[in-house]
Amino acid sequence: MYRTALRLAAAVSLTALAAPALAQGTARTSLTDLVNQVNIPYETFTLPNGLRVIVHTDRKAPVVAVSVWYHIGSKNEPAGKTGFAHLFEHMMFYGSENAPGAFFGRLEEIGATDWNGTTWFDRTNYFQTVPTGALDRMLFLESDRMGHLLGAVTQEKLDNQRGVVQNEKRMGENEPGGLVEYAELAALLPVGHPYRHSTIGSMADLNSASLEDVKNWFREHYGPNNAVLVLAGDIDLATAKQKVTRYFGDIKRGPDTPRPAVAIPTLPAPVEKVMFDRVAQTRVQREWTAPGAVDQESNLLDLALDIIGGLGSSRLNDALVRNEKIAVGVSAGLQVQENLSFAEISARVKPGGDAAQVGRRVDEIVAEFLKNGPTEDEVRRAATTTLANRVKGLEQVGGFGGKAVALAEGAVYSNDPAEYKKDLQTIAAATPASVLAAARKWLARPAFRLTLAPGERSAADQALAGNDTAAVEAPAVKNQVAANTPAPTRPQPAVGQLAALQFPAVERTTLSNGMKVVFARRSTVPVVRVAAAFDAGSAADDRAKLGTHALMVSLLEEGTTTRSSAQIAQEEERLGATVSASGGLDSTSVSVAALKANLAPSLDLLADIVRNPAFAPGEVERLRTAQLARIASEMTQPQGIALRTLPPLIYGTQHPYGIPLTGSGSPEGVRAATRDDLVAFHAKWIRPDNGTLYVVGDTTLGEMKPLLESRFGSWRAPAVPKGVKAFTAPVPTPQPRILLIDKPQSPQSMIIAGAVTPVKGTEDPIALNIANDVIGGSSTSRLITNLRETKGWAYYAGTSLQTTKDRMPLLVIAPVQTDKTGPAITEARNDLTAWLSTKGTTADEAGRAIRNSVLSLPGSFETGSDLLGALIRNDQYGRPDNYYATLAGRYQALTPAALDQAARGVFDPAKLTWVVVGDAAKVKPQLDSIGLPVEVVGASPAAPATPAAAPRPTE
The missing domain is CATH 3.30.830.10 (Metalloenzyme, LuxS/M16 peptidase-like)
Incomplete structure (x- = not known):
């Protein structure tokens, strides 16, 4: 995964002391004083090999967030090796010398929640929240892939993950506007700038990656001295020192990663570009480079952008959307990296509207802001909104934006885990004058002026993606553990006693x-x-x-x-x-x-x-x-x-x-x-x-x-009768077929099949939900193992059972590369057929799915919003108040036979209707041989009959 940008200043950071400062009428000095007292308490130590460790104690739940940040990203990639950082992030999920096999299954075995890995320009991180009793196992796994990986890196894994990454790239580019990022980077940054190429890389560079290239990337950048480990949650310093030293202490220090000099370039003159794509509305954008996370001025500029177009009461929203009604949506914000940021203002033109007019109004409103500045009330509203969001995020110890992220990002980018405090102090102390000064400094410069309009993608724009070389055909991988993988030399620790879920009264x-x-x-x-x-x-x-x-x-x-x-x-x-x-x-x-x-x-x-x-x-x-x-x-x-x-x-x-x-x-x-x-x-x-x-x-x-x-209490029901939904309409007899919706220029096909099950959500189908995990609902399910891990045809694939009050829908979902559309449907149908007939649920599959469901319960209700959702679901589906408290025992009583019985009559491939969205000219010949009726239709004309007028580029 690579497109998730994590910004510390946007993470979570306030304690109970901060709340009173946000009440109406509180003086700014009071707000500043209170923010100065805000703290995420932490302690640190560094191993002799250079691994920096940060420990934050939070005993509210028996879970620990484990977050490892490597200070290496696409910014560090040399020419000809774009996409390496992200490709290697994938490689590190596929087994180490003492823990062979996919990492995902090992996370599910110990009930991990909020887990993933991401790569961005400046860093690669791996994170998961685990039950306290599983912390030793988690630290062993993270240390093994940090210090004992190379013996498990094989050509088969490289070929497979190259295919997966290339399908992730296709998936992004298949979305409307999926080429815009390439155009932005090319326009804003000069050739040779470290941030100029996309993190996903080019097909050609991904294809050229050799096994030795990949191993050298690990040797050069993944040493403990280039990493920060954060442990946040049910942990203390003494325990952390003992465990981290045990698992990470023997890893040798690696070479120091050189840090490239990063300039924040200014365009010599405005750059105009018009792109065409299969978008519904024309989009007008203005973009600039700006200071990065290490510069406090970025916080002030972010407030300015909120006031201009980011808040619900922003100037662009009031003018263009509410009053003049020439746009249907606006946005503004700062995409913050370590050394620079990308400032963007965007407006979606009203269907049938004039994009040139919208662009002029955006420029006029920005110019007026730069001339006269924001009001005191605007600055206070923007600052209050930002600070309040941090208060609400404080509950989460890990995940994409929890306290572990705040501490790690500060340590990696600024060598200070408490950098978030400086961010908060800057925001709390912001004035109209300071916000205006930052805006004038960075937004008064020449902008990249982009218009994205409905139409066909041009050859020049498609070339920006670097897809001129065909993807490598990855061989099928039958065994994730290659013959040359060394025998394990480190014993895997047992999982300790795990606390049961303590659901509140x-x-x-x-x-x-x-x-x-x-x-x-x-x-x-x-x-x-x-x-x-x-x-x-x-x-x-x-x-x-x-x-x-x-x-x-x-x-x-x-x-x-x-x-x-x-x-x-x-x-x-x-x-x-x-x-x-x-x-x-x-x-x-x-x-x-x-x-x-x-x-x-x-x-x-x-x-x-x-x-x-x-x-x-x-x-x-x-x-x-x-x-x-x-x-x-x-x-x-x-x-x-x-x-x-x-x-x-x-x-x-x-x-x-x-x-x-x-x-x-x-x-x-x-x-x-x-x-x-x-x-x-x-x-x-x-x-x-x-x-x-x-x-x-x-x-x-x-x-x-x-x-x-x-x-x-005084609210009275109106005289009209209360609404009642009638679920008496008969469901049609299934007619298995393929509806192919033609979407020319698609580099990928979106496959979604569906059927109506006989099961209602009010029947509490826990056996069926666990069975779904086995076939397609988990990261180790049969479908994703086949289509992603073995074939390399898809970035993801799986099945979904949506819980509904009446008969639940079953969905099979697989976005696959265009040339594998037909074979992917065949594989999915075969997997379902075999599961229901000759290859039923194994004891290992059932045990893994059940353990994951049981062990993940304590980490599933970490936040107030998690708990609120659970209360609503219990009422909606007629469950008792103690439903979640008794769920573990009910899971543990399930057997493979019970899962198979629940699945039969629900996961029937003979009842699935398939919808495929893709390039019909390339896809239909593959579908004709499957044995199902195929109907080809054009995309529905739901877009406005009169597209917005787009300005032509100036010659």
Whole structure:
């Protein structure tokens, strides 16, 4: 995985001391004083071999985050070897000398959560959160691939992972706008600049990577002296020293990695470029290089970009989207690397609109900002929003953005694990003058001015990706452990005693109007999360007006009878609250994550949004346009196309689930929905007798009930009957076939097959869910092992069972390289057939899947949002409050025979309908030999009939 950029300043960092400083009316000096006291307590030590170790103790759960950061990324790759850092990240997941075989299975065996590996310009990291009793095993595994890898690196593994990486590259480039990154880097940075090439690399360079090249890359850059190890969670310094010394102490120091000089170039003049792609709306962008994470000025520039286009109340959002209605969305932000950043402002042009006009307005608004600067209120709202987000993230010890990340990134980039504190102090102390100075310094320079418009990709733009050489055909790998792998010399430690899940007590009460309240205490951070959840969802949509639900949901935050859309956004920012309205197939919810100090006014905002939406005609039309643009965008994305197409084929058009799984509805339905329909939908479904209030956080039910009573207790159900979803529509008899949706110029085919199962989510199908892990739901499942690990045809593949109140859908998903589309479908069908007949679940497969499900439970509810979701699911599917506390025992009682029995009649390849989105000219001949009827159709014309006008490049 390579596209996830982790920024420390955007990680999690505040303690309970910070919350009062964010209340309305608090002086800036008070905020600064409190931020100065914020701390993620840590201790450090360094082994003689140079490995730096950081330890943070957090005893809230019996888990430890283990995060290893190597200070090596694509910035360090020489010419002709682009993509090596990312390729090697993949190689390190495929066995070491004393732990042969794929790393993924070993993580699942010990119940790891929040695990992955990523590569970016400056670093490669590996991270996982494990039960405390499995820490020795995890440290052994990380140390073995740091110090004992080369004997397990084989040509077979290299060929296989080269194919996987190339399919990851194809997957990114197959998305609309998938070539933009290459154009950005080429325009902003000169030839030879360390950041100029993409982390994924070029096909030619990946093809040229030899086994010795790969081994040398490891020898040169993966020594302990080029790494930082963070242990965060149920651990202390003494224990960490003992364990880390035991497992890492004998690894020899490696050579020092040279650090290239990195300039922050300035374009001599604006650069104009127009690109064409199969996008739904024209996108106008302005981009600059900027200072990196090691420069505090990046924090001030980030605030400026938030005010310009990043906040809900940003100037671009107010002007272009809310008022002038010439754009359907805007964004602005800073992509921060170690030595430089990329500043970007973007606007999506309203369908049928004038891209040149939008570009002019973007430039005018930026120029006005650079002339007069931000207001005190704008700076405070931006800073409060940023700091509040850090408070809410403090619960997580690991993952993509937890406390381990904050400490590691500071240590790697700035040689200071507490660098995050300097970031916070800069943000808290920001003034209009300091934010303006940073913006003038970096945004007043010439910009890269990009327009991405609907059309065919040009040959020149396709060449930017470096795909002029065909991919290497990877041989099938039958045995991950090569014959020349040395015999293990380090014993693998046993997994110690593992703590059981301690699910918090669930309390219930009822308001005076009969509305139910469900509560669980979680006091690790000064945050309270409240969700009002309703039995609605997109399955409640009027069949003639599909999309009414999504349109109604989008309008809840866009104005009440007493607050305008802009006022809601500004109030959220001042409070540091995050309000979100969302909907799935079966439910609709409106939630707030509030700082405890600002809980009362945050609840005022939540209640107003839930109870009193205005559905103002002007806002209805604006959001209707935005939703139509969203649908059009989905119809340019391979997965979006498939997820919109498949459900009506398997459920029929009259079943509540026979609708696009994206939830956005149909263009015809969205156009047909009136304001009266939205009001009626709200009255029918969003009402106290159809909903429940869920609360998780640093409070008590005694404190919460009067707060909720005063805001929701007077809410009365309207006179109209409550909505009821009818699941009586018959599901069509399965008609196995292949629907091929032609998407020319696709470097990859998106394959999604589906069938309606006879099982309902309310039946609590735990055996079926574990069986799904065996065939396609885990990283060691049969499908991903076959199509990714053995064949190298796909970056990922698998199966999914979506839990729903009525009959659950089964999906088989595999984006594969174009020339393997037909063979991939054949392999998937064969895998399913063999599993159900001659090669049933083995004891090893069942044991691994069950252990992973049991051992991962303690790490699955680390955050308040995790716990809130669990409470909602329990009610939604009729489960008892102690459901998760009893789940481990139920898992452990399962057998391979029970899994096979659950799977039969559900995972039937003879009932699957296949949707393939790809280049029909190249794909259809492969499909004709499979033995299923094949129908070829063009992509749905969901995009606007009148595309936005795009300016032509100046000659």
